[in-house]
Amino acid sequence: MGTVLKLPIIDLTSPEKLSISQLIRQACVDHGFFYLTNHGVSEELMERVLTESKKLFSLPLDEKMVMARRGSRGYSPLYDEKHESSAKYKGDSKEMFTFGSSEGVLGQLYPNEWPLEELMPLWRPTMEYYYKNVMDIVGKKLLGLVALALNLEENFFEQVGAFNDQAAVVRLIRYPGELDSSGEETCGASAHSDFGMITLLATDGVAGLQVCRDKDKEPKVWEDVAGIKGAFVVNIGDLMERWTNGLFRSTMHRVVSVGKERYSVVFFLDPNPDCNVKCLESCCSGTCPPRFPPILAGDYLKERFRLTYATSSSS
Numbered sequence: 200m201g202t203v204l205k206l207p208i209i210d211l212t213s214p215e216k217l218s219i220s221q222l223i224r225q226a227c228v229d230h231g232f233f234y235l236t237n238h239g240v241s242e243e244l245m246e247r248v249l250t251e252s253k254k255l256f257s258l259p260l261d262e263k264m265v266m267a268r269r270g271s272r273g274y275s276p277l278y279d280e281k282h283e284s285s286a287k288y289k290g291d292s293k294e295m296f297t298f299g300s301s302e303g304v305l306g307q308l309y310p311n312e313w314p315l316e317e318l319m320p321l322w323r324p325t326m327e328y329y330y331k332n333v334m335d336i337v338g339k340k341l342l343g344l345v346a347l348a349l350n351l352e353e354n355f356f357e358q359v360g361a362f363n364d365q366a367a368v369v370r371l372i373r374y375p376g377e378l379d380s381s382g383e384e385t386c387g388a389s390a391h392s393d394f395g396m397i398t399l400l401a402t403d404g405v406a407g408l409q410v411c412r413d414k415d416k417e418p419k420v421w422e423d424v425a426g427i428k429g430a431f432v433v434n435i436g437d438l439m440e441r442w443t444n445g446l447f448r449s450t451m452h453r454v455v456s457v458g459k460e461r462y463s464v465v466f467f468l469d470p471n472p473d474c475n476v477k478c479l480e481s482c483c484s485g486t487c488p489p490r491f492p493p494i495l496a497g498d499y500l501k502e503r504f505r506l507t508y509a510t511s512s513s514s
C-alpha cells in the first residue's frame with residue numbers, strides 16, 4: 200500500500216455554518232474528498248446496514264440473480280461494472296446491490312428489487328430507514344453548506360430542483376478481496392470518478408480505497424484513504440465539477456484488494472434527471488469561460504452508465 204492521504208475532517212456539529220462551509224470549500228478545491236464526522240447518522244445504523252448487506256451477499260447466486268438489476272437498481276454480479284475500457288480487463292471484482300427511493304417518478308419507473316421478506320425481514324425497513332436518514336439528516340444539510348461554500352443561497356440545490364425526484368441511490372458493495380494469482384488484471388473498483396453531485400461512503404473499515412490527486416500525471420500516484428470509524432468519506436462527483444467549472448474537483452479513485460473481504464455502503468446523491476447543470480455564475484468570468492456546456496443531469500448520467508456496465512440496459 201502507498202502513503203496515507205491526510206484528508207480534512209469536517210465536523211457537522213460545529214455551530215458556525217459559514218466557517219464550516221469555508222472548510223468544505225477548501226477541501227473540495229484541494230482534494231474533492233473529505234471526512235464528515237458527527238453527521239447525525241448513528242454508528243449503530245451503519246452497522247445494521249452492513250450486517251444486512253452481508254446477509255444478502257451470502258445468499259446463493261441464483262437467489263441473488265432473481266433480483267438482477269434492470270437499469271441500475273438491483274443486484275449486479277462480479278465483473279458487471281467496468282470503468283476500464285481495455286478489452287483485456289474483465290471487469291471489477293465486486294458484487295453490488297443498488298436501491299433508491301420507492302416514491303416519486305423514478306421509484307415508479309425503476310422499481311426497487313427487494314429480497315423476500317420471509318427470508319430477510321429486516322432488510323427493507325433497515326435500508327429504507329438508512330436512505331431516509333442519510334438524505335434528510337446529512338445529504339440536504341451538506342448540500343446547503345456546499346451552496347454556501349459557493350456563495351449561493353443555502354437552498355440553491357433545492358431551488359434548481361436537484362432533490363425533486365429523489366434520484367439518490369444507495370449501493371451496497373462486497374469485494375471478495377482475493378489477491379489474483381492468475382496474472383489477470385483485476386481491481387475491486389477500477390479507477391473512476393463518481394458521476395453525480397456528491398457521494399457519502401461508509402465502509403467496514405477494511406483498507407483498499409485510494410485516490411489519485413493528479414489524473415494527468417504519469418505514472419499515477421495513488422494514496423490510501425484510511426477509514427475513520429463512524430465518519431463518512433465524502434467526495435465530489437462530476438456533475439458538481441461541471442457546475443463549479445472545475446473549481447470543485449471530482450477526484451479519481453479506486454479500490455484495490457488487500458487480500459481481505461471488504462464491504463462498503465455508498466450513497467450517491469445524484470440530482471433529479473430534469474435538473475439543468477450549467478456553470479454557476481460565481482465560477483466563470485470573461486477570463487475563465489465555462490469549460491462544459493449545460494447538460495440535463497439525466498442525459499449525462501444515462502450516458503455514463505451506458506459506458507460503465509459490461510451488459511447495458513437502459514436505466
Ligand SMILES: O=C(O)CCC(=O)C(=O)O
Pocket residue numbers: 370372388393400402408452453454463464465
Ligand atoms: O467501496 C468503496 O470504498 C468505494 C466505491 C466507489 O468508489 C464507487 O462505488 O463509486
Ligand SMILES: [Fe+2]
Pocket residue numbers: 391392393452
Ligand atoms: Fe466511486
